[in-house]
Amino acid sequence: MLKNLKQHTKKLTITALAGLTALSLVGCNENEKTGDSVTSEEKVKVSLYSTGSLNVQNFWEEVIPLFEQENENIDVELVFLPAGQGGQSTMDRLLAAKKANKDSGVDIYEGGLEDAIRGEEENLFEKLDESNIENIKNIEENNMKGTQNLAIPYRASAVVLAYNSDNVKEVPDTPEDLYKWIENHPGKFAYNDPTTGGSGSSFVISTIYNQLPAEAMNIQDESIMKDWDKGFEILNDLEPYLYQEGVYPKKNQGTLDLLANGEVDMVPAWSDMALEQMNNKLLPENTKLKQINPGFTGGPAYLMVPADNDEQEKEAAQEFVNYALTPEVQKVVIEKMYGFPGIKWGLLDEELQLEFESVSGKYRLFNGGTLGEELNKRWQKEIAN
Amino acid sequence: MIAKKQKLLGIAMVLPSFLSLIILVVWPVFISIKQSFQNEENQFTWDNYKYVLTDPMMVNNFKYTMLVTLISCVLVLIISYALAAYLRFSNSWFSKVISRLYFIPMFIPGIIAIYGFINMYRDNGWIARFIGSENMPSFVYDIKGLVLMNLWFNIPFTTMLLLSALSAIPGSVIESARDVGAKKLTIFFKFILPLSYNTLLVALTFAFMGIVGSFTAPYLIDKNAPQMLGVSMQQHFSVYHELGQSSSIAVILFLMCAVVGFIYIKNMMKNESHS
Numbered sequence A: 001m002l003k004n005l006k007q008h009t010k011k012l013t014i015t016a017l018a019g020l021t022a023l024s025l026v027g028c029n030e031n032e033k034t035g036d037s038v039t040s041e042e043k044v045k046v047s048l049y050s051t052g053s054l055n056v057q058n059f060w061e062e063v064i065p066l067f068e069q070e071n072e073n074i075d076v077e078l079v080f081l082p083a084g085q086g087g088q089s090t091m092d093r094l095l096a097a098k099k100a101n102k103d104s105g106v107d108i109y110e111g112g113l114e115d116a117i118r119g120e121e122e123n124l125f126e127k128l129d130e131s132n133i134e135n136i137k138n139i140e141e142n143n144m145k146g147t148q149n150l151a152i153p154y155r156a157s158a159v160v161l162a163y164n165s166d167n168v169k170e171v172p173d174t175p176e177d178l179y180k181w182i183e184n185h186p187g188k189f190a191y192n193d194p195t196t197g198g199s200g201s202s203f204v205i206s207t208i209y210n211q212l213p214a215e216a217m218n219i220q221d222e223s224i225m226k227d228w229d230k231g232f233e234i235l236n237d238l239e240p241y242l243y244q245e246g247v248y249p250k251k252n253q254g255t256l257d258l259l260a261n262g263e264v265d266m267v268p269a270w271s272d273m274a275l276e277q278m279n280n281k282l283l284p285e286n287t288k289l290k291q292i293n294p295g296f297t298g299g300p301a302y303l304m305v306p307a308d309n310d311e312q313e314k315e316a317a318q319e320f321v322n323y324a325l326t327p328e329v330q331k332v333v334i335e336k337m338y339g340f341p342g343i344k345w346g347l348l349d350e351e352l353q354l355e356f357e358s359v360s361g362k363y364r365l366f367n368g369g370t371l372g373e374e375l376n377k378r379w380q381k382e383i384a385n
Numbered sequence B: 001m002i003a004k005k006q007k008l009l010g011i012a013m014v015l016p017s018f019l020s021l022i023i024l025v026v027w028p029v030f031i032s033i034k035q036s037f038q039n040e041e042n043q044f045t046w047d048n049y050k051y052v053l054t055d056p057m058m059v060n061n062f063k064y065t066m067l068v069t070l071i072s073c074v075l076v077l078i079i080s081y082a083l084a085a086y087l088r089f090s091n092s093w094f095s096k097v098i099s100r101l102y103f104i105p106m107f108i109p110g111i112i113a114i115y116g117f118i119n120m121y122r123d124n125g126w127i128a129r130f131i132g133s134e135n136m137p138s139f140v141y142d143i144k145g146l147v148l149m150n151l152w153f154n155i156p157f158t159t160m161l162l163l164s165a166l167s168a169i170p171g172s173v174i175e176s177a178r179d180v181g182a183k184k185l186t187i188f189f190k191f192i193l194p195l196s197y198n199t200l201l202v203a204l205t206f207a208f209m210g211i212v213g214s215f216t217a218p219y220l221i222d223k224n225a226p227q228m229l230g231v232s233m234q235q236h237f238s239v240y241h242e243l244g245q246s247s248s249i250a251v252i253l254f255l256m257c258a259v260v261g262f263i264y265i266k267n268m269m270k271n272e273s274h275s
Helices: A002-037 A054-071 A088-100 A115-123 A133-139 A175-184 A199-209 A214-218 A222-241 A249-260 A272-281 A311-324 A326-335 A352-357 A371-382 B002-036 B047-053 B056-089 B092-101 B109-121 B126-131 B143-168 B170-181 B184-212 B215-220 B229-238 B243-274
Strands: A042-050 A074-082 A109-113 A152-164 A266-270 A285-288 A299-304
Touching: A042 A311, A054 A074, A054 A266, A054 A326, A074 A311, A088 A109, A088 A115, A088 A249, A109 A115, A115 A299, A152 A249, A152 A272, A152 A311, A152 A326, A152 B215, A175 A222, A175 B109, A199 A214, A199 A222, A199 A249, A199 A266, A199 A371, A199 B215, A222 A371, A222 B170, A249 A266, A249 A272, A249 B215, A266 A272, A272 A285, A311 B243, A326 A352, A326 B243, B002 B184, B002 B229, B002 B243, B047 B056, B056 B092, B056 B143, B109 B143, B109 B215, B143 B184, B143 B215, B215 B229, B229 B243
Parallel strands: A042 A074, A042 A109
Antiparallel strands: A109 A299, A152 A266, A152 A285, A152 A299
8 A cells, every 4th residue: 555655646746747848838938929919910909808707708709709700810818817816907907007117918997987087097098999999889879878988888788687497486676675575584695705706795785775865876985884784784684584593505507596495486687697598598597587677786797998009909899899899799698698798788689679578678877986895894794604 | 867857857856846936926915915904095003903803794704704604623633543444444335335325525626516505405405305494403604504514614624634544553552552451442542543643633723724714615505694704704805995995804814724734744743852
């Protein structure tokens, strides 16, 4: 056995060595590649940095080849960072490159509005308007508000209630109805840990800001934090009636799994994730979605073009953003991603518009910037315990 | 000439691991330590450590991490030792089968094992279907589940270590002790345990370090609070974006492992000077 162990260690060491060597080789390779793109003139290479759940990655993997077919001289490389695994680092990278006056290597960036706002002071992103991106005229004007033309809302999604229609007969219409439903059906509702996924976070934010005037969602001043008490009280009161008297599964998928295996009957979920999984039969057929009124938060996803690109990259990046706003890509948004289109509904087929009636109720936009982090911290301290 | 070549070859073989150690481990550790003493404006501060060591939530997280680690380590050592002793001293067909099967968990990717575990033990999982969900204690989203998962991850390797130590004890020692009339318990405490004590310590070190810094299992199986330090560290880093605080958690975690490592090395040196 001892001999065996020795052999094992030997094998392990060799494998580890081989792995490391391979790693360092890959490293070299990458360097070569980037070096290449600077010298070769016929093909422009741009990197798209994006984050989110798997459906976002699948979406880009569908769209990028379509784009490259139409624009043979542009090569788009997708750098995808799954949600909660350092998406923030892309912003840090951009900021660091700006300070050092270097090219960040990020040519197109998909992120939230808070990133665009954070980048504004540093002039991180390029202004985009109809002169460089023609299809901006297709965008729903409401969504362009607050972007200062630094970010293009190319799609949107919202958090809705997903429920088991066999067990839930009286579907709540308002947040108050929902809280009553939860109390009357102990253990049958779950929202995920808001620090790990947007749907739980939306439930928490909506609950807290429903107790405040509607404009409060746009306040980024810390003085509003003391007004959160009432909402936190509601969350605390709800806890004994939640799944396992207050277990908050990790990630958006965590609660959807509970719904799928029948442990709970109702969860807040991203409309796009839920629709996609219903379509792939990952959620049972009795699953239905509904937006309550006032709605949960949701919002657009934005494309930004960093200002540190050279002329060629800039044009290619703009071309790509423009392409994302064409009806063809928007159809992919709807059909493959089950997201809301970023362009006016009127520009799309009527059939597609009908499909979305159940969830297209009005979602709200939380624009509290870094207050979201403070909210998470307080949730972890007061509710998770 | 040949000697020189061999020397160069030796260096060439060591270099990749040495360089990767410097680039992938030493350098990031250095950055973390530096960051743990910095505030957002990159100025020197003790605030991160003050927060990590005094905030009630963090103190609870520390206590909880130690609790989970200790329970898991003790259980792992007891179970593995019993298993290894059985495999060493029994010649039955059953022990032969087990000796070929016990390390299978090492070849199952962690995340798959965890999801399998969740499906098996969740409140309406496979086991609950057999025994009825009202008889089923909660394992998932509970410390019980986390400890069970740690057993799954640590028993095979620990057993392997202990088994090699027990196999190294010559059968003649035990037989001669038995011949002069030593009882089984006496043989165990006077011969077997002392002769495998060092390996036990090695196994404890490995189990401790693996469990204290674990992330995936507590992230997916455990409840929301208190948290294991690995989970809390990730939360401070990528949810709150508190680089300094997460770095100081990392440094403290590192120190905890260093203490255990120190005890282990000290013991090793003591033994070497004895022999």
